[in-house]
Amino acid sequence: MEKRFDDNIFKKIFRMFHSMKFGIVLLVVIGVLSIIGTIIPQNRSDVFYMENYHGFFYELINVFDLGNLYSSYWYIGLMILLIINLFLCSIRRFIPILKRVTEKPNLDKVLEEYKTWDTINIKEDKINGFASDLGFRNLETKNVDGKKIYYKNINSMGYLGSWITHVSLIVIILAFGIGRYMGYEVFVYGIPGTVRDVEGTNYQIQIDDFEMRFDENMVVSQYVTSLTLLENGEIIDSGQLMVNHPFRGKGINIYQNATGWALHAFLYKDDQAYKQTVLYNSEFFVEDDGKIALQFVELFPDFDMSDPTALRNLSPLPNNPVLLYALYYNGLKVDMGLARMGDLIEYEEYKFIVNRPEMYTLLQINHDPGITFAAIGGLLQIVGLIFAFYLRPKKLRIVIEDDNVWLWSKSYGNDNLYKEELNRKIEKWEEQ
Amino acid sequence: MDLLKIETMLFYGALIGYLLSMVLFILFFVNKNDKQGKYGRNILLIGFVIHTLALVVRTINTGRLPLSNQYEFATTFAWAIALCFLIFEKKFDFRALGTFVTPILFLIIGYAAMRDKSVRPLMPALQSKWLAIHVGLAIISYGAFAVAAGVSGMYLLRDKFNQDTFFKRNIPETDKLDDLSYRAIALGFLLLSLVIITGAIWAEAAWGRYWAWDPKETWALITWIIYSIYLHLRISKGWRGERAAWFSIIGFICVIFTYVGVNTLLPSLHSYAYILYEAIGIF
Numbered sequence: 001m002e003k004r005f006d007d008n009i010f011k012k013i014f015r016m017f018h019s020m021k022f023g024i025v026l027l028v029v030i031g032v033l034s035i036i037g038t039i040i041p042q043n044r045s046d047v048f049y050m051e052n053y054h055g056f057f058y059e060l061i062n063v064f065d066l067g068n069l070y071s072s073y074w075y076i077g078l079m080i081l082l083i084i085n086l087f088l089c090s091i092r093r094f095i096p097i098l099k100r101v102t103e104k105p106n107l108d109k110v111l112e113e114y115k116t117w118d119t120i121n122i123k124e125d126k127i128n129g130f131a132s133d134l135g136f137r138n139l140e141t142k143n144v145d146g147k148k149i150y151y152k153n154i155n156s157m158g159y160l161g162s163w164i165t166h167v168s169l170i171v172i173i174l175a176f177g178i179g180r181y182m183g184y185e186v187f188v189y190g191i192p193g194t195v196r197d198v199e200g201t202n203y204q205i206q207i208d209d210f211e212m213r214f215d216e217n218m219v220v221s222q223y224v225t226s227l228t229l230l231e232n233g234e235i236i237d238s239g240q241l242m243v244n245h246p247f248r249g250k251g252i253n254i255y256q257n258a259t260g261w262a263l264h265a266f267l268y269k270d271d272q273a274y275k276q277t278v279l280y281n282s283e284f285f286v287e288d289d290g291k292i293a294l295q296f297v298e299l300f301p302d303f304d305m306s307d308p309t310a311l312r313n314l315s316p317l318p319n320n321p322v323l324l325y326a327l328y329y330n331g332l333k334v335d336m337g338l339a340r341m342g343d344l345i346e347y348e349e350y351k352f353i354v355n356r357p358e359m360y361t362l363l364q365i366n367h368d369p370g371i372t373f374a375a376i377g378g379l380l381q382i383v384g385l386i387f388a389f390y391l392r393p394k395k396l397r398i399v400i401e402d403d404n405v406w407l408w409s410k411s412y413g414n415d416n417l418y419k420e421e422l423n424r425k426i427e428k429w430e431e432q
Numbered sequence: 433m434d435l436l437k438i439e440t441m442l443f444y445g446a447l448i449g450y451l452l453s454m455v456l457f458i459l460f461f462v463n464k465n466d467k468q469g470k471y472g473r474n475i476l477l478i479g480f481v482i483h484t485l486a487l488v489v490r491t492i493n494t495g496r497l498p499l500s501n502q503y504e505f506a507t508t509f510a511w512a513i514a515l516c517f518l519i520f521e522k523k524f525d526f527r528a529l530g531t532f533v534t535p536i537l538f539l540i541i542g543y544a545a546m547r548d549k550s551v552r553p554l555m556p557a558l559q560s561k562w563l564a565i566h567v568g569l570a571i572i573s574y575g576a577f578a579v580a581a582g583v584s585g586m587y588l589l590r591d592k593f594n595q596d597t598f599f600k601r602n603i604p605e606t607d608k609l610d611d612l613s614y615r616a617i618a619l620g621f622l623l624l625s626l627v628i629i630t631g632a633i634w635a636e637a638a639w640g641r642y643w644a645w646d647p648k649e650t651w652a653l654i655t656w657i658i659y660s661i662y663l664h665l666r667i668s669k670g671w672r673g674e675r676a677a678w679f680s681i682i683g684f685i686c687v688i689f690t691y692v693g694v695n696t697l698l699p700s701l702h703s704y705a706y707i708l709y710e711a712i713g714i715f
Contacts, residue, residue, distance in 0.1 A: 031657040034650050243556035364640040366640050371642065374642060378632065382626060416611045420608065
């Protein structure tokens with residue numbers, strides 16, 4: 001008894017996993033959760049959620065990882081359940097669908113049933129024309145006991161449409177997972193002349209040049225980076241990339257992601273040159289064991305001197321660059337202000353000078369081994385949907401006995417529009 | 433006279449045409465007067481021609497198809513709905529559909545009228561051959577869903593007043609409406625899948641990821657899920673008739689949110705003004 005009970009439980013679970021009802025429930029849950037993911041800003045710091053959501057809502061976000069919803073284990077778990085559902089459903093349906101695709105017309109059944117069909121008044125020599133008008137070309141015929149049977153199944157591949165679409169979803173979700181867990185995404189930035197390691201690889205990127213192109217209205221028309229790709233210090237490729245035109249080579253793709261300003265900063269201690277660096281937007285120039293630090297808060301490339309409190313630019317070009325900085329001494333903010341290029345920023349024994357503003361480029365480096373599968377999945381999906389919606393399987397059977405003509409025709413899904421078309425065509429050919 | 437002024441005049445000419453057409457189509461239903469329906473259809477046709485001219489002028493003025501911002505998308509979307517209606521009306525002799533489609537059409541073109549119409553150069557992320565393909569497909573897909581929602585509205589009305597001779601004369605039978613709505617959804621669903629796929633191809637080139645859970649992408653997926661549930665229930669569970677009609681209308685509300693709501697209510701990479709200023713970081 002116990003064993004039988006277990007068998008039933010397993011069967012029930014198996015049935016549930018491959019059932020359409022379960023698939024629909026999963027889709028509804030995934031849809032609702034996805035809506036939540038668009039309402040709650042994603043991938044922000046814990047502080048952000050603490051400040052913007054209070055009490056119960058913050059607890060919910062924290063406990064269910066709603067700020068990182070699409071990467072949370074339970075959302076991924078739902079996706080895995082969906083794959084299992086789609087997979088089992090596809091396996092279970094494959095043989096019956098294949099049988100329907102390869103099904104031959106059952107003429108014995110035709111002979112049993114034809115007298116229950118409707119009769120039409122189309123002459124025998126017009127049958128092929130009528131069938132062709134309905135989309136059934138080259139009808140097959142058979143003579144049985146003085147009866148002539150015309151028959152044809154068309155668009156049988158259409159039965160596969162829904163199945164292919166389901167398989168495509170499995171491929172797409174798996175491809176996304178492969179990309180996520182076996183690929184990588186890193187960012188490098190720098191002004192021309194910078195060489196950076198690509199984290200987690202043997203590659204280095206040398207930024208040869210960066211240019212922002214403007215149109216006649218001084219609106220950015222393109223960002224262009226020239227680079228050299230190195231592997232263990234050896235040049236392996238070089239080229240140019242811009243927005244919408246990534247650099248592709250050696251299994252990695254490099255994208256133009258963003259840009260910003262950088263400055264050359266010099267530190268003097270007791271009037272002696274002490275250190276120099278390239279200081280990027282938002283970065284700190286920390287020296288002397290953390291005793292002194294200069295923060296690059298923001299650069300105004302064309303500062304509007306007529307109203308300095310407005311902190312406004314006249315153009316994006318570096319015609320009158322002014323730095324908004326913050327100065328720290330022994331960890332305490334001691335000064336904040338504006339400095340033009342070459343101005344001295346002084347505190348105790350330290351002096352900073354900043355000059356030569358340059359735009360830096362921020363590059364995104366991706367390697368996604370799942371992308372080809374995702375493309376195949378996308379292609380399969382379109383093929384599947386075209387098969388499902390526009391390769392509608394249809395069957396036509398006509399029996400002629402003496403002067404009587406019986407007709408039976410059916411479109412998959414019992415489509416009323418097809419019935420209407422059929423009646424219209426019958427009327428048209430009966431008149432001829 | 434500059435091209436923008438000509439376009440604006442034509443645009444408002446079309447808007448007035450659509451408004452008049454909507455009023456006539458509503459009167460056609462209220463008064464049960466066939467003549468008003470005929471006038472509604474003719475005025476809509478005139479509005480459509482003027483609208484086409486407005487889009488042609490816009491295309492000449494910008495040197496590209498009008499698909500790049502909220503105004504351009506909305507006006508082209510309204511144009512596509514008008515075109516779909518005229519085709520349906522001609523093919524299925526289906527004038528009463530106008531009473532259900534013209535309010536949607538007027539809402540969309542009204543939304544366009546409230547958007548900034550100035551001509552601006554394309555930001556780098558939009559300078560791609562995929563812009564016309566992706567957005568063009570989205571317009572046709574959303575247009576098909578709009579028609580499906582309109583037909584579903586007719587279904588509900590026809591179902592409620594199935595003995596009324598006016599409705600019998602002007603609205604096809606419920607079975608036919610049900611199939612028409614399904615066919616429009618099937619077309620919209622196929623095109624929505626293509627919209628998502630072409631969007632993914634473009635996103636990979638522009639942003640380095642083919643899927644990033646951006647709110648616009650996610651809402652396109654949610655819309656896709658809603659219509660896929662509709663298709664499953666219809667094909668496998670025989671969900672037809674009233675329930676299917678309501679589903680179609682709810683699906684279209686979701687389409688409208690994906691189009692308008694996401695751009696205005698949720699921060700998204702598709703809100704291009706946002707990304708422009710973020711990326712440059714200087715203004």
